[in-house]
Amino acid sequence: MPLLRALIRTARMIRHTASLAEGLPPDDDILLDAPDARLATALAAAGHTEYGPAAKLLAHTREAAEWENRDRYVQRLAAFAAARPEWFTAWQSAAPHDPDLLLVKAEVAVARAFGSPARAELLRDVTPLILAAADADRSDPVPWRLALDHARGANAPHTVFEELWAQAVRRSTHHYGCHVAALQYLSAAWYGSHAECFDFAERAAEDALPGSLLQALPARAAFAYLTDQSPRGIPRARLDAAADLAVGLSATYDGADPWPAEVRNLLACVLIQLERWQDALDQLRLIGPYATSFPWDRLSDDPLGEFLHLRDGVRLEVAAALPLLGGERTSGDHYS
Template identity: 60%
Template structure:
């Protein structure tokens, strides 16, 4: 995957004005900063990883730090030598602790015994977050651990207060809180949308948390056994998608950083039967496919993406005389759904 990324990234940017061929699509491709660190980690070297994360901490790049730590922890699940060496040589390094905590929570979160396992490690994860100073990213990990451990509302709110005190608009911490709310109160779509809309309304125009209503819309649209929620909250779901479209527009085309936003936005737009808007986001994302959200119900997220993309293209091409965004209120909705494949 790394070789493919390094070989095709430059070509892909030049083709941003049209959909890239299926063979050039890249799954979870790292950006230009993360890619060299992953290459080094593949060779057992941790110094470039340490430099990357130290830079994000020094410059308070919390969204990048969160994303990089998550990706590095995922890499360490199959290739952990570099992380083990790093933690052995620098046990008090806050960046090594961050990746180690993320790796532990992710591993335990996939276990059949996740509740018991996460209850055991949550105090240590929380203690590490408390020792991290102004960094909000360890609190995102603590929030995820608390949710998996089945923490009560009072305990979760205590952790949440610590997180937002450090960064009131950190996207990852807000996603963790949204997921806790959805898990604690299944079917509480109105509450999830309320929380997400308030967070987005208070955030700067270019903040990633402006996309939180889109994440809430995804939660609403994919809730098991609650198909009626789409009709009840339809106007709010469309508003969430429209807000995310505006956020997508401020980012360059065919860039890996907004790829997850655009992949999620395309997924939601398809579910909302807005194929023309979905097609535009599929164009803007270029070759960059992210496992989330396409891995929701398949072991082949890339295959799912390609199937949905082909269906969207066919849907738009079958109505060449139509104009408009594909928004159902304009009478141009389609019927393609990611779950149909």
């Protein structure tokens, strides 16, 4: 009987795997961390040592209170500045007190500290940079996301974390980046527990606005739990509920939309961990060409390779569950 089941499974894979590629871009079309049009323009100019488009872009996000975009752009521009500093050095020379420059400068310093064995020592020197960025625009929540990251790396006590969190939500109640930073601080890998992490994420999701990425925060807690070396204490139903909430959020966005791409990549990874193969395939189709480093870089040093490998694996699992003479089932169907 085990041999017969294995033969049937193999036959199903052979019959259905190719057809399940429908809706999935070819491997060569997948883009890792593809920027949107505005950021792409700024990065292209920076590659030619021109800081003007980046400065203009960040100034617009500040003036228009586009805090989510601002946070994303600051992180990408900081990563580019760390790798290609010429344009950033020119910006610092031309406008050393520019509030947008100060924010990118603080982001570069925090990221550099987290990547160093001397993290705690380096983070002590970063505090004035974060304060300068916060003072430059007192309505901006992004410096407080940085402050929460800093608190995590600097082993700050919960009292300090709570003070920083209050400052963050005072500026933007539903800011996704600040919530992610808080969730990381409260995680079992740092200064909290899986239960504390889930409680925080579920409260935030419950209070979130329609279409807010905060509704995917419980899925992020689920990812931390499922990738723990010895997870325990969180029932399967709670993990599935977190995934279901994120599935509902994903459905509110168009397919192949770069805005929710990271959330969809995270959700696909969680669904794979939960062995919900059809649901995972649905998300992979919605992701389209927009693979993101997170969460795959938590599983492999080659995030794009990991994404493509697991995408193929999901197709095989879905194919193996289909009847030999049937077609693809819809999301939510149960396999026997």
